[in-house]
Amino acid sequence: MFRRRVAALAVLAGLVQPPQQHVVLVIIDGARYSETLGDSAGLYSPRMHALAASGAVVDTFLNDSLTYTERAIPAIWSGTWTAPADTTIGGVATQYTRVPTLWEYFRKDRGADSTGALYELKNLTAPWLPSFHPQYGPAYWPWYDMHQWSDPYVWRDARLRLAAFHPALTVLYLADVDHDGHSGVWADYTHAIAVADSIVGALWDFVQADPVFRNSTTILVTNDHGRHLNGTGTGFAGHGDACWGCRRIELLAAGRGVRHTTSPVRRRIPDIVPTIGALLGYTSPFSTGQAMTEILQPILFLSRDSLQFGTSPIGVTRSDSVVVYNAGGTALTLQCIPGTGTTVDPPTAVVLPHDSLIVRVSLTLTHPGPFATSVGLSHNDGLGVASIPVTGIAGDSIVVQVPVTGGWNLVSLPADVANSSPAGVFPGALSGLFGFHPDSGYVHAEELLPGRAYWLKLPGTGAVPVAGTCRTGDTVVVTAGWNMVGAPSFPVAASDVVRIPGGMILSPFHRYRMGYAQADTLSPGAGYWVKSDMTGSLVLQASPP
Ligand SMILES: [Zn+2]
Numbered sequence: 036m037f038r039r040r041v042a043a044l045a046v047l048a049g050l051v052q053p054p055q056q057h058v059v060l061v062i063i064d065g066a067r068y069s070e071t072l073g074d075s076a077g078l079y080s081p082r083m084h085a086l087a088a089s090g091a092v093v094d095t096f097l098n099d100s101l102t103y104t105e106r107a108i109p110a111i112w113s114g115t116w117t118a119p120a121d122t123t124i125g126g127v128a129t130q131y132t133r134v135p136t137l138w139e140y141f142r143k144d145r146g147a148d149s150t151g152a153l154y155e156l157k158n159l160t161a162p163w164l165p166s167f168h169p170q171y172g173p174a175y176w177p178w179y180d181m182h183q184w185s186d187p188y189v190w191r192d193a194r195l196r197l198a199a200f201h202p203a204l205t206v207l208y209l210a211d212v213d214h215d216g217h218s219g220v221w222a223d224y225t226h227a228i229a230v231a232d233s234i235v236g237a238l239w240d241f242v243q244a245d246p247v248f249r250n251s252t253t254i255l256v257t258n259d260h261g262r263h264l265n266g267t268g269t270g271f272a273g274h275g276d277a278c279w280g281c282r283r284i285e286l287l288a289a290g291r292g293v294r295h296t297t298s299p300v301r302r303r304i305p306d307i308v309p310t311i312g313a314l315l316g317y318t319s320p321f322s323t324g325q326a327m328t329e330i331l332q333p334i335l336f337l338s339r340d341s342l343q344f345g346t347s348p349i350g351v352t353r354s355d356s357v358v359v360y361n362a363g364g365t366a367l368t369l370q371c372i373p374g375t376g377t378t379v380d381p382p383t384a385v386v387l388p389h390d391s392l393i394v395r396v397s398l399t400l401t402h403p404g405p406f407a408t409s410v411g412l413s414h415n416d417g418l419g420v421a422s423i424p425v426t427g428i429a430g431d432s433i434v435v436q437v438p439v440t441g442g443w444n445l446v447s448l449p450a451d452v453a454n455s456s457p458a459g460v461f462p463g464a465l466s467g468l469f470g471f472h473p474d475s476g477y478v479h480a481e482e483l484l485p486g487r488a489y490w491l492k493l494p495g496t497g498a499v500p501v502a503g504t505c506r507t508g509d510t511v512v513v514t515a516g517w518n519m520v521g522a523p524s525f526p527v528a529a530s531d532v533v534r535i536p537g538g539m540i541l542s543p544f545h546r547y548r549m550g551y552a553q554a555d556t557l558s559p560g561a562g563y564w565v566k567s568d569m570t571g572s573l574v575l576q577a578s579p580p
């Protein structure tokens with residue numbers, strides 16, 4: 036369902052889908068917790084200890100039912116302790132699960148072919164099988180790859196398959212620890228753990244070095260059961276009862292989408308299938324477990340890493356969008372932080388796992404020339420704040436909204452226009468145009484000139500849009516005495532007005548709007564009185580944005 040929705044959004048926005056996430060589940064058969072993560076010295080498992088230090092560990096993870104292989108392995112696959120059914124392959128007795136397995140859930144829900152779901156294990160004449168469930172079954176079974184006899188060679192094959200096919204879901208089954216444990220030779224048992232640990236380390240190194248897997252892969256390590264506590268039954272040589280040594284096993288997770296945490300929540304074997312489902316986006320309706328969301332975090336993916344608006348007119352708002360995907364197993368909370376000149380919608384959002392959201396960014400350019408800002412996305416995926424650079428170039432066309440009142444107004448030319456007659460700039464003008472010169476007083480004018488101001492009688496109160504080509508600055512000649520001046524297309528701070536010569540003494544600027552008032556800023560379209568003590572020039576340059 037959600038795949039269709041993401042695809043529809045992607046088409047809508049003309050954008051790409053998020054990268055495929057990957058999971059590799061390593062099952063180390065029959066390693067006792069006291070020789071793996073339960074050994075604080077990490078004597079036999081230095082690589083798993085190192086991964087635990089940067090990833091997630093469930094402190095109390097249990098085989099909560101039957102502590103022997105032929106029941107616990109199917110329970111890991113299917114997320115339930117439902118008993119498997121007996122069958123034969125080529126006359127050899129074996130079993131199949133009665134409920135669907137993680138590979139079936141994944142392949143059916145995500146439409147993956149068999150190369151997307153791998154089961155890597157040693158050579159078996161009659162391996163245990165996934166389900167024949169009517170809604171899932173053989174059409175969704177994994178690719179069984181089983182040619183080797185010991186863990187290092189199983190890993191060698193797995194590495195080749197991973198490199199060639201990059202399956203999204205891989206289960207790597209390492210059998211030697213249990214076999215060597217049953218031998219009763221401590222050195223053989225612990226050596227097998229050290230080999231399995233080195234394989235986990237090699238897997239991690241391989242993933243980090245692979246451009247497809249890097250930053251898109253979660254590795255989980257667990258066991259089907261532990262072994263008897265020392266002094267219980269045959270000690271490490273056996274397993275199968277309810278002693279704490281048989282019950283307590285490891286659950287280690289590392290890589291993308293995993294928090295750095297030690298979970299205090301007591302978890303159990305059936306929780307593995309829903310947890311991988313949260314990472315890969317499948318549902319597991321027949322599992323009795325619950326996803327271990329406390330060890331997961333969202334994965335933010337943006338459809339674009341920048342927004343380029345190109346050339347836009349000044350004062351016109353343009354919009355574009357970025358699709359935010361959550362490729363992780365828990366909800367993504369998002370806060371959008373607009374940059375200068377931008378607005379972002381929505382300002383905050385929650386994106387559910389494997390869902391997406393369109394974030395709309397609007398940009399209004401207020402000054403000519405190139406413009407750059409960024410939109411920030413504050414989120415909880417563990418990688419801090421994402422930043423989307425936003426660029427645009429303001430063209431030289433502009434629409435200035437000039438506020439006017441009914442009656443006499445002191446106005447100026449806010450943009451260069453084709454027709455600069457009073458009626459061309461201010462349609463409906465009720466009078467002629469009157470400029471002022473200190474020597475000759477009020478003078479009738481035919482058109483508005485840049486930098487000068489005029490009296491003009493207008494019919495009503497409101498904003499008059501004046502469309503034209505923008506001017507960023509004007510140089511206005513002034514004479515000793517009172518002068519009427521206007522601003523360019525952008526506001527100019529009175530304190531930024533440059534006097535030529537520099538010794539010129541100026542009065543404050545005064546605007547008129549039903550009475551005179553001192554003005555700190557000269558606004559486009561308005562006119563201002565200013566008194567000079569000499570003849571010279573004023574340079575009115577738009578203040579920086
Ligand atoms: Zn086992």
Ligand SMILES: [Zn+2]
Pocket residue numbers: 262263264267273274275276277278279280281282
């Ligand atoms: Zn036991």
